[in-house]
Amino acid sequence: MIGDFLATHSFNLIQILLVTVGYLMPLPLAFIAFHLWHHYRTERFIMGMKWVLLEILVPREVVKSPAAMELVFINAFYHQSIKSFWEQYIIGAPVFWFSLEMVSIDGRVHFYVRTPSRLKNLVETQIYAQYPQAKVIEVEDYVFKIPQYTQTGEWDIWGCEFTKLKEDFLPIRTYKGFGEDMKTGIEEEYKIDPITPTIEYLGSVPKGQQVWIQIVIRENAKKYHSHKTGKSVNFVEGANEYIENILAPYTRVHKNEQVPGTFGKQVGLPKHLEPIIQSITDQLGLVHFDCGIRVLSLSNKKECTIEQFNNLRRDIRLLFRQYAQPFSNEFNRINGTIIGAVWADPTGLGTTKLKKRALNFYRLRTFFHPPIQYSYKYPAPLSFFFPTNNPQLFVLSVEELATIFHFPGMVSETPSFKRIESKIAKPPSNLPI
DSSP, rough: HHHHHHHOOOOOHHHHHHHHHHTHHHHHHHHHHHHHHHHHHHHHHTTOOOOEEEEEEEEOOOOTTHHHHHIIIIIIOOOOOOOOOOIIIIOOOOOOEEEEEEETTTTTTEEEEEEEGHHHHHHHHHHHHHEEEEEEEOOOOGGGGSOOOOOOSSSEEEEEEEEEEOOOSSSSOOGGGGGGGTTSSOOOOOOOOOOOOHHHHHHHTTTTTTEEEEEEEOOOOOOOOOOOSSSEEEEEHHHHHHHHHHHGGGEEEEEEOOSOOEEEEEOOOGGHHHHHHHHHHHHTSSEEEEEEEEEEEEEEETTHHHHHHHHHHGGGGTTTTTBTTTTTTOOOEEOOOOSSSSOOTSHHHHHHHHHHHHHHHHHHOOOOOOOGSSSOOOOTTTTHHHHOOOOEEEEHHHHHHHHHSOOOOOOOOOOOOEEOOOOOOOOOTOOOO
16 A cells, blocks of 8 residues: 555655654654643642741750751651642642751841741641740741842842752761761760851851851652663662662672572672762661752842952852761752853843842742743753753752751850740640640
């Protein structure tokens, strides 16, 4: 039949290609349309969500280690759920996410948690469960007290994001890596709390300047490409494959003489690789979160000079240096709001766009569901003209997360860090049971 058709019709190569493309074009168009529909439904659902901002007033005497914060994260913020096709693609329901925030406003340090309103009671009860002398109050969102950035406005802004420098499987230095100092029961004056440098710096910010630190988290859902199977795998499977790749050059396969037809493996791991393998395996048995970190520095032009603002933005680049573990991993700064070459942005419009986007993303706590134009990194040379600076998420174990966000004990004596007296901070009696 096909032969008769071709015999009675003369086609050249171009016509055949056009016909083939015409028949196949609906497939990629359908895929694109389905993706756009999913993104549209998700944005509509997110727009309808109600949020609350909770401020945690830290008690004067915090004697617990960051392990207490691990329990808060697991019980209040790890919402593992499987979305059906109807929920995910028709309704557009996303996985819940939360924002953990450390903020300095004129040198006054605040701890905040932004949560969906329906989970407010759960978050409160879990904080009170581990810190019964704390006080959790709902407050007005501080981010809208600063106007949108303009070149001629009263406020100057610089921001960036942080991600892991190396693979997600390699952990940063956690509070357990500082020895026995952070165990509960150790006297406060002998503790080395890794969050103290951050709190001390936030407390030193002068009047007219602000520093906002935002850690956005959700349950671990990030997937990795497996070079063994060619499929997408979860964090644990990806970590095991990563370990196998490290061990491969030092693994010798030999025949098992005692059991014919079988083989054995002998691994001669060099001593300098032992800490790396040990650090990965220590974290594998823990709960993991998808995370994104964003930092903004803000300066009032009427109260602070441009030199003071430049010093502020330079300083906050080093806020996470204490968590660096050279043989394993550390935080790396990305997506800054400054275009490096002057010739690339002679009018300043590109920098203005980046600063507005950073402020808007911070206000909306945008990381896992950015607008569709920022969901992809455009290939070169389009990326030169349309820099997306799309948010980059990474994975932290609950131990790593508790290291970078927990309530400091009395080892932190920052005068501008507001604490409350334990005797007046009893949990409210109307909490649900």
